[in-house]
């Protein structure tokens with residue numbers, strides 16, 4: 119599949135997750151393979167224009183971090199245009215516009231999902247960006263404001279006419295927040311509404327089979343994974359293999375999970391410095407722990423790390439403590455295995471235990 123003139127190695131995308139999809143996370147995922155295209159956390163267009171240090175940190179990238187799109191939010195056409203030009207100057211492969219964010223700070227200034235309710239104005243803003251840059255401009259949206267206003271098909275069509283190269287659709291409405299089931303029929307209606315541009319489906323994909331199901335049922339050209347990449351950083355590689363060969367590779371073993379946890383931590387420290395990197399990693403490690411089986415002391419201890427040495431000591435203590443739940447070969451006894459991660463749109467009453475896909479607590483809980 120293509121975004122503009124870029125031929126992608128796989129139809130699999132990383133969804134922006136503010137506070138997480140930073141350079142260290144993207145590099146960790148890219149090293150594991152299968153990821154076709156990644157997007158930064160959302161960045162305020164005005165902050166980028168003002169060269170705000172936090173905005174610059176959000177757009178930081180490296181040669182291994184390709185292809186990459188910067189996601190902008192804002193509602194002032196001139197600012198969005200100028201910020202898009204800055205993105206191009208930074209050398210990234212695309213600019214993405216946030217039209218799906220339901221957070222008040224974003225919608226109250228007319229950005230995020232407020233854009234979905236104002237078709238003509240949004241199309242004008244987008245055209246201004248498209249005309250100002252050579253790199254592809256894409257848009258990320260929800261299905262609409264609420265069930266009575268499923269504007270995504272009309273918006274996608276209007277944006278295609280305004281020149282966007284692709285649209286990403288999270289199959290929920292703004293009113294839904296993160297509750298309920300991802301609406302695959304809703305994503306399909308967006309696929310059917312556009313003429314030629316790729317539509318990338320998104321929402322609750324936590325397994326390779328879930329990604330394939332979304333592709334088959336909606337007809338979307340690609341799938342974007344957000345939280346699923348936390349639970350399973352190997353999801354892109356495993357999904358790419360499933361799509362290519364028809365066989366789903368097994369989930370990685372515990373040793374590999376710990377190796378990648380360490381790699382992710384190390385990239386955090388390289389990027390943010392030792393103490394800050396360790397502090398920030400406190401909210402990343404619990405995602406890995408979700409697939410570790412019993413891990414309560416690990417999740418508690420990690421909240422105190424301030425250095426590489428602290429991190430390594432916590433991991434070492436955890437490896438020792440975890441032995442009580444394992445057989446002689448070091449594998450977790452079946453009764454301690456974590457529950458399967460069935461995507462919402464594949465769950466049935468007969469599924470047995472499933473773990474809901476969690477939205478992290480904190481200021482972003484309303485995403």
Ligand SMILES: Cc1cc2nc3c(=O)[nH]c(=O)nc-3n(C[C@H](O)[C@H](O)[C@H](O)COP(=O)(O)O)c2cc1C
Nearest residue numbers: 133134135136159160288321322343344345482485
């Ligand atoms: C913590 C968090 C942060 C998010 N940040 C962004 C963001 O910066 N921009 C955006 O367009 N969507 C953001 N989203 C929405 C995700 O990109 C994605 O659309 C949504 O989580 C559904 O996909 P998933 O089930 O694969 O995670 C965020 C979601 C979460 C949970």
